[in-house]
Amino acid sequence: MAFATLHCVDELQQAIENEQTDALIVIGHFAHIENTQLSEAIRAAQGTDQRVGKETLLISANGVPGNRMVVAPTGPLNRDYDDVRQVFDAAHKAAKIAQDAGARHPVILLNGVNVEDERYQQAFLAAYLGFCQALYQPLEAREHHGDDEIEPTRDVTLVGALDAEWAMAIEAGKRVARDLAGTEPERMAPPRFAEYCRNAFAHTAVKVTVIDDFQQLEHEYPLAAAVGRASVSVERHRPCVIRLEYKGSQPERQVMFAGKGIVYDTGGADLKVGGHMAGMSRDKGGAAAVAGFVKTVAELEPAHLHVIAEIGAVRNSIGSDAFVADEIITGHSGKRVRIGNTDAEGRLVMADLLSHLREEAAASDLPSELYTVATLTGHAALAKGPYTALVPNGPARRQQLAQQLFDAGEVYGDPAEISWSRREDFDFVKGHTLCDDLLSSNNGPSATTARGHQFPMAFLVGVAGLDAHGIDSDKPLSYVHVDIAGSGVEGGDWQHGKPTAAPVTCLSAHYLKR
Incomplete structure (x- = not known):
């Protein structure tokens, strides 16, 4: 039963220095960009495409894994009705774009998500679970095509404090649930x-x-x-x-x-x-x-x-x-x-x-x-x-x-x-x-x-x-x-x-x- 193995690091630079990583997914609200290096690439992309920071898009960016960055906006996170599902949804959209672009070892970074806020204290977990939900393929499809063919992304690196064993245990349970629920009746x-x-x-x-x-x-x-x-x-x-x-x-x-x-x-x-x-x-x-x-x-x-x-x-x-x-x-x-x-x-x-x-x-x-x-x-x-x-x-x-x-x-x-x-x-x-x-x-x-x-x-x-x-x-x-x-x-x-x-x-x- 394969799904993306989670690795956690404290700093983005640790992920960049890993030669295996091949894309960067940035999730958050882009009214302000916390990382100076990333802000230059995102601002430059916004100069030619006004959708950047408003829609989930892949852009070229030097100095990040694979020289490719997926900018995945959550929208504002401070309104009465905002919640951590916006992080989940952004990761969900970004995962498929990164995989379709050829990434197999992406990195996830949160931007402007206040994990001290009670609503977002599980934002790192939500990002990982949203990522895995998007890349999950049905049991019958895996049995027919083979896991490696249709679920090629094997690991993901998260910049942030998250217990990887705990997160992967939840995903293991969710994968069993999806298999049993979604598989055809015969x-x-x-x-x-x-x-x-x-x-x-x-x-x-x-x-x-x-x-x-x-x-x-x-x-x-x-x-x-x-x-x-x-x-x-x-x-x-x-x-x-x-x-x-x-x-x-x-x-x-x-x-x-x-x-x-x-x-x-x-x-x-x-x-x-x-x-x-x-x-x-x-x-x-x-x-x-x-x-x-x-x-x-x-x-x-x-x-x-x-x-x-x-x-x-x-x-x-x-x-x-x-x-x-x-x-x-x-x-x-x-x-x-x-x-x-x-x-x-x-x-x-x-x-x-x-x-x-x-x-x-x-x-x-x-x-x-x-x-x-x-x-x-x-x-x-x-x-x-x-x-x-x-x-x-x-x-x-x-x-x-x-x-x-x-x-x-x-x-x-x-x-x-x-x-x-x-x-x-x-x-x-x-x-x-x-x-x-x-x-x-x-x-x-x-x-x-x-x-x-x-x-x-x-x-x-x-x-x-x-x-x-x-x-x-x-x-x-x-x-x-x-x-x-x-x-x-x-x-x-x-x-x-x-x-x-x-x-x-x-x-x-x-x-x-x-």
Whole structure:
């Protein structure tokens, strides 16, 4: 798994003296140029091209690596709404220009970015992650063309104080997340998703367990098994549950994840029509992000954490054995669920995973924090735009867990917004008869349903048995539902957009920051 190796130096001159370096990328606001040597080259270029300092451009400059400089403006960084993503975006644009120009060992320098400002204290990390995001190529393309052919940039030198091991651990996790989320549905069908995880965590401290016996799935994960029922007859599409476990040597708390891994979502019997099925191979972005975060954990091996993740890798196929609306299915927790719409399948897959994790957390002496991570609702994308939606339960709210994630996301350039669960959400998912305890969903699109990304969290609380661990219980458990439907791919383009790996950076910042 190759990506640009990071080297850090204190001064630009150290990078210039390295004979391997072959381009200089200058990122920042160019109202003032801090380096005198560079200012002369940039001013000279501005004399013939007024776009220099306003757009990302390559210019010729003597005395810098390769005699080529990419000037990558961020725009002003002092307005109310400015944030570190401007550095990420500038690095993203510059990386491709430098690589296309032939650079293989570029240098990154920040200009006019005040890293003492809280908003930009992670600017160096943002520059590196933006650089790597731009140069990432999909797994299928790497397998077909070869890494060296389509990802030729092998290292980058950063002028600034950054822990390279920490930065590359985050990028390793993001790369796993992008691979798993973005790969087409046959290459990343459930058994091959599991195979990728085995390979990604080979020779690490993470234990990988795969449950793929369908009878066992029906018994232990009955809601997930129902979603995958129509796929069982096709061996390469058969569902599985992938469990990832990391045990720190001196654990202070336990973090647990349920990841939605719908490798392809046809909508099931409530078929997606009108072109809305395209891009649904990315409906595994939540599971991908969970695996990505665990990869970062594996790279850093923190002593203070136990991390347990369960991923439901399932294809929501259509066929004679497909589950349908109106079925009543008893989940792992014993709750009876009436199916409202088969296209609301992701919450069913996560329900039993979360129920298993809830049992473990309740039996553990360690403080536990639980998450579901999913590309769950169009409503989250509509309500929050390109931001991750966080929906905490009562104990998480009292702990200010969502606020802590929000704060980490702001500083590290992986932003989220908080949505609160309300009584209306819990009323919405109540069973309507004595036959059922819960309704999985209404039968309309989430994007046109009031509180369309909040009420699924209420369903998950009920179906997983977390309603017995609220603020009124003897064993309260903090839980945050994370919906990345708006933040999971660049530009909101679910068919062609590059996966962003949200919220790997945010989670890493909160739990692993160094």
